[in-house]
Amino acid sequence: MSYTVFRYNELEFRPPQRGDQSRGIAPLSEALRNMRANIWRLPPGIRGARHLEHVQEEMFVVLDGTATMLLGDPPERVELPRGSVCVVNTETALQLRNESDAEVTVLIVGAPPETGKADYLPDVD
Helix, strand or coil: CCCCCCCHHHCCCECCCCCCCCCEEEECHHHCCCCEEEEEEECCCCECCCEEECCCEEEEEEEECEEEEEECCCCEEEEEECCCEEEECCCCEEEEECCCCCCEEEEEEEECCCCCCEEECCCCC
16 A cells, blocks of 8 residues: 655645746645646736647646636636636646636646647637
8 A cells, every 4th residue: 555645734835847937836746656736826917838738638626716717719718716626628728827816726637647748829818
């Protein structure tokens, strides 16, 4: 038997490897075999990269604050208050944003743990 416990108040957030460095990421993927997962802190006004995953399904769980997702093409704006879960299937354009005045914390899970199989799309308003 093997397991890992992550306690929210003990997570270490660090700047991401690329993109806006004002965001914070607490990686969970090292404890996983068949999926990827990270907890993200997004300051007000932050926009993640608009992209379309060809292999990986993604799940977004809002732990704190209100996140905004742009889903599809043309994009539909969906507000996700604390406790909301959004599952995005492959071949669906998506963008995670914090359009609020407060920090947002989101758990993002992707499976399978494939990287480099996405198309990055132009940002939209």
